[in-house]
Amino acid sequence: MLFTSVFKPAMRWLFLLGIMGIAQWGGASPPTLQERGKSVARSTVVLDxxxxxxxxxxxxxxxxxxxxxxxxxxxxxxxxxxxxxxxxxxxxxxxxxxxxxxxxxxxxxxxxxxxxxxxxxxxxxxxxxxxxxxxxxxxxxxGAGWVFVGQAGVPPVQSLEDLAKRVLVLPTRHALEAMIRRDYPSIELRSVKTRAEARAWVESGEAYATIENEIGAQLFPSGRLQLGAVVPGKWDGDYxxxxxxxxxxxxxxxxxxxxxPEQELRAIRLKWLGGTSTSQAHGFWQRFDQWVCWGMFVVSLFGLLSLLWNRRLAVVVRQRVEAQRNLRDQLAFQHALMDAMPDPMFVRDLQGRLIMCNKSYEDALSTRFDRMQGRQLIEVDVMPGQTAELLHAEFMAQLSTRRTRFFERQLVFKDGVRDIYQWTVPFYTADGQLRGLLGGWADIARRTRQT
Incomplete structure (x- = not known):
């Protein structure tokens, strides 16, 4: 009874303060919206x-x-x-x-x-x-700077001079490639197709470093890689x-x-490159006077404590359900993406057991995934015995060296000898732990006929 007698008058008083604060904020809103509308109108481009x-x-x-x-x-x-x-x-x-x-x-x-x-x-x-x-x-x-990306556990690269007589790997026709070939001939420059391949070369030790955009380089888990210094005097502008x-x-x-509009461009950059939510929250609270902030604090203290535990439980349950649904969606997307690939692809764990494969892999070996799931290549009769033993030994050796492999070869399948382009790449968890191999192959003869 004492709590109720104190709580109800306090709530009535705080409700009145809240109405006054909202009215004050609402009164300021129309000019803001009008200014925003004028900004959009002014941004229309006049063309000749x-x-x-x-x-x-x-x-x-x-x-x-x-x-x-x-x-x-x-x-x-x-x-x-x-x-x-x-x-x-x-x-x-x-x-x-x-x-x-x-x-x-x-x-x-x-x-x-x-x-x-x-x-x-x-x-x-x-x-x-x-x-x-x-x-x-x-x-x-x-824009942003260019940054060196090297192997973890070695001194970070500080300048291009540090790469003298060392291998630097870059995607083909990289923006800095011509300058490096011209001004730093002592650097052993290698070209690959993509940024992912360049990172794989550095991870495996085939290259000492690569160079990436400073913002993009920080998006990927470090694992066996680390960021070095910004390339001096070089800027990656946005055009x-x-x-x-x-x-x-x-x-x-x-x-x-x-x-x-400058503010709109800044908002877009903050949305994607960070800091947006903090700035928005800060700007929201700045629109209130100090007495409104205190009023909201007291409302949260007296009004929301009674509902805190129930709301918290509901949020936890909803987040868990949402996380499970997102995980199922991601797995479904990954399976659909792999099945859409025309070439055979597979994923194996640290013991060489099959985790995942696509439809092309099943068709190439004339079998079904449920027959091979969780089994090593030498445990299923989908390839000649010698070929299965050779490939399994290569997988286990590659897991111990953690090197990527991209090469052409001949392999004996059950339907005969094929010329293929084979690739296998180790993959890691977000914290850099080795999880297994991702690989596949392309039939060179089939691709030649299609071409």
Whole structure:
């Protein structure tokens, strides 16, 4: 009774304070919304006649897209998202340009699409002298440094001079490749197709280091890798790269970037590159006077304590159910992704037992996954005995050395000898623990016939 007699008057008093605070905040809201509307209106781009004619004859702008986490990547539904996707959507609203994505799988492939004219634009290509001869670059709208990525447990790379007489691996046609070949001839430079392959080379010890964008390099679990210093004097600017022969498109993009509201661009970058939630929460509380903050504190103290445990239990249960559903969705997506691959693929654990495979693997060996699950290759009759023993021994040796393998070979299958391109890569947990092998092969003769 005493609690009730004290609690009810206090709640009535705090409710009154809350209504006054909300009224004060609501009174300030309309001007804010009006200012926001004016900002959007001011950001509309005015195009000249040549630009309008070009847009009329080019209803779609093809964007060659390479997945680059945070900047541009596919979500779980296969839709392109990220910082650069949000930027293009806003430019589309401002100009009327319609952007469509054409997926690429390496920097070299992106450049090839632009050179051949099958794509008009890229959002993730860095600028260098070689590319300036092939492409036109828009105004910069951000950027980051380049950073060295080396093996954990060795002194971090501090400069390019540290790599003299050592192997540096870079994706083909990397933005810094020409400069390094010219200015640092003592570095043993190797080229691979993708950033993932470059990291694998460093992990296996085949290369001493690679170089990545500073923001992108921090997104991946370190495992057997560590970040070194920022490459001195080199900057990876954010540009929109347009293929030659599209001056109107370049002009439209530059006008849009010039008209882009600074606060909106900053908000997009904060959304994807961090700090957004903190800034929003801080700005929310700043809109309240000190007495409103105290009122909310007392409300939480007297009003929410009675419901805390029930709400907490409901949240925990809901989060657990959501986590289980997300995990099932991720597993279903992984299975669908593997089954979509035309070449056989498999995953084996530290003892060489089969964890997962795709439909192509089952078809190639004329068997079913449930017959092979949890069993070593030498325990199932899907290959000639000598071939099974050879491959199993190679898997176990590779797990002990932790080296990646990409090579052409001949193997005896039950239906005869095949020329294949085989690859196997160790994979790790987020904390760097070795979990097994991911591998597969491609039938060289079949690919030659398709070509």
């Amino acid at each position: 006649e040549q630009e309008l004619r070009w847009m009329a004859s080019h209803p779609r702008v093809v964007v060659t897209a390479l997945e680059y986490p945070l900047y541009l990547f596919k979500d779980e539904h296969g839709h392109w998202t990220g910082l650069n996707s949000d930027l293009l959507k806003r430019i589309s609203d401002m100009t009327g340009l319609q952007f469509v994505y054409q997926e690429s799988f390496s920097t070299d492939q992106m450049l090839a699409h632009l050179e051949r004219g099958s794509a008009d634009l890229s959002t993730t290509l860095s600028m260098n002298e070689e590319r300036r001869a092939l492409l036109d670059f828009s105004h910069a709208f951000g 929109l790269a347009v293929r030659k022969g599209r001056p109107q498109l370049l002009s439209i993009l530059n006008k849009a970037l010039e008209a882009f």
